[in-house]
Amino acid sequence: MKALCWNGKKEVSVESVADPKILNPRDSIIKITSTAICGSDLHLYNGRVPTMKRGDILGHEFMGEVVETGKAVKNLKVGDRVVVPFPVACGNCYPCSQGKVSGCQNSNPGWMPLETLVGEPGAGMFGYSALYGSYAGGQAEYARVPYSDFGPTIVPSTLTDDQVLFLSDIFPTGYQAAEYCEIKRGDTIAVWGCGPVGQFAIRSAFMLGAERVIAVDRHPARMRLAEMAGAETVNYEDSDDLVELLKQLTGGIGPDHCIDAVGMEAHGTSVYGKLERGKQALKMQMDNATVLRQVFQSCAPGGTCSIAGVYVGFIDKFPFGSIFGKGLTVKTGQCNVHGLMKPLMERIANGDINPPEIISHRVALDDAPKMYELFEAEKDECTKVVLKP
Numbered sequence: 001m002k003a004l005c006w007n008g009k010k011e012v013s014v015e016s017v018a019d020p021k022i023l024n025p026r027d028s029i030i031k032i033t034s035t036a037i038c039g040s041d042l043h044l045y046n047g048r049v050p051t052m053k054r055g056d057i058l059g060h061e062f063m064g065e066v067v068e069t070g071k072a073v074k075n076l077k078v079g080d081r082v083v084v085p086f087p088v089a090c091g092n093c094y095p096c097s098q099g100k101v102s103g104c105q106n107s108n109p110g111w112m113p114l115e116t117l118v119g120e121p122g123a124g125m126f127g128y129s130a131l132y133g134s135y136a137g138g139q140a141e142y143a144r145v146p147y148s149d150f151g152p153t154i155v156p157s158t159l160t161d162d163q164v165l166f167l168s169d170i171f172p173t174g175y176q177a178a179e180y181c182e183i184k185r186g187d188t189i190a191v192w193g194c195g196p197v198g199q200f201a202i203r204s205a206f207m208l209g210a211e212r213v214i215a216v217d218r219h220p221a222r223m224r225l226a227e228m229a230g231a232e233t234v235n236y237e238d239s240d241d242l243v244e245l246l247k248q249l250t251g252g253i254g255p256d257h258c259i260d261a262v263g264m265e266a267h268g269t270s271v272y273g274k275l276e277r278g279k280q281a282l283k284m285q286m287d288n289a290t291v292l293r294q295v296f297q298s299c300a301p302g303g304t305c306s307i308a309g310v311y312v313g314f315i316d317k318f319p320f321g322s323i324f325g326k327g328l329t330v331k332t333g334q335c336n337v338h339g340l341m342k343p344l345m346e347r348i349a350n351g352d353i354n355p356p357e358i359i360s361h362r363v364a365l366d367d368a369p370k371m372y373e374l375f376e377a378e379k380d381e382c383t384k385v386v387l388k389p
């Protein structure tokens with residue numbers, strides 16, 4: 001089959017590789033009909049995640065048709081159309097039984113380095129390095145889906161691929177980020193990042209009752225997409241002091257709750273932003289904390305800071321005092337996708353949200369390398385790429 005392989009920093013190519021096989025009775029094989037490139041894939045593309053190997057197949061947002069099932073898979077049959085959640089989770093361990101699938105204790109055999117680094121390994125993930133279990137990804141013609149009696153959700157024929165594909169990751173991720181804020185009517189939520197995750201966080205915040213959403217980015221097309229959903233927007237490059245500006249926009253108090261939909265590769269033109277980049281480049285810290293610092297500094301006392309953006313390790317001189325001083329709640333982590341797929345599929349079917357409006361490119365798998373380059377470099381033109389293998 002054809003698959004998109006990682007060959008080094010900023011080097012990906014479509015190659016012929018062996019077809020996946022059933023290895024375990026709970027596996028199934030999916031013929032991929034749609035798969036997307038994620039902001040998280042850019043962390044791999046940019047060489048920020050250790051343990052990637054030449055030839056690793058990328059992709060954790062995918063859906064398709066079941067073509068083969070293992071003996072233990074009773075809930076799926078050949079021909080079913082399914083969308084696959086990005087965390088690989090067993091469904092049996094204690095975190096899985098509590099719905100916290102991103103903490104699955106059985107799905108990540110590559111856990112040792114992560115446990116040494118940060119204390120907890122977390123679940124495996126498709127297409128995301130040996131740190132996350134070395135599972136081949138779904139930017140390919142076929143994929144093996146482990147624990148497929150627990151993960152994949154069957155899609156009715158009334159919904160199109162473009163409507164449901166993002167249930168694999170970014171819709172639940174944006175929704176969980178908003179849900180973590182425990183929004184009350186009248187609340188103002190600030191969202192950093194108008195990328196795909198930010199777009200779903202903005203839309204979810206309104207669905208959950210927010211009165212105002214203030215969205216922060218610098219790319220006009222992405223900011224317009226946020227405005228289409230009802231958000232006010234702020235270009236952080238137009239402001240010397242974003243924290244102060246957010247306070248001015250919220251009666252001097254700060255947004256009730258803040259969502260980071262940017263993560264460890266934040267861009268920043270302020271002195272602090274450049275300092276963060278410099279420290280990351282010099283390997284003095286693993287993550288760029290430009291956005292994290294702004295989130296904690298601007299959030300209103302008693303508010304929740306919901307961190308959907310990915311961070312992997314250590315941050316220099318972290319301002320924990322502002323979290324303590326204001327009594328902030330911090331909620332974060334990989335999304336617990338499984339439990340959100342069905343309720344959010346209902347939201348799509350009801351017309352509460354229209355996921356395809358964030359898609360800017362639909363292309364063949366062969367065009368994936370060009371699209372990685374574009375998604376990395378031209379964020380204004382490119383919001384979300386869907387590949388059709």
Ligand SMILES: NC(=O)c1ccc[n+]([C@@H]2O[C@H](COP(=O)([O-])OP(=O)(O)OC[C@H]3O[C@@H](n4cnc5c(N)ncnc54)[C@H](O)[C@@H]3O)[C@@H](O)[C@H]2O)c1
Pocket residue numbers: 038039040041042043169170173192193194195196197198216217218219222236261262263264265266267268290291307308309310333334335379383
């Ligand atoms: N927690 C999870 O389960 C989960 C799942 C999916 C993605 N993610 C993470 O969410 C983050 C966003 O993903 P995406 O697909 O939307 O990525 P993306 O790269 O398309 O979008 C990020 C956006 O942030 C903006 N940005 C950069 N620096 C900024 C700053 N200083 N202030 C405000 N905006 C800034 C960029 O201009 C861009 O529009 C990534 O870190 C990704 O890894 C987490």
Ligand SMILES: [Zn+2]
Pocket residue numbers: 038039040041060061086169170
């Ligand atoms: Zn993703």
Ligand SMILES: [Zn+2]
Pocket residue numbers: 089090091092093094095096103104105106107
């Ligand atoms: Zn588990």
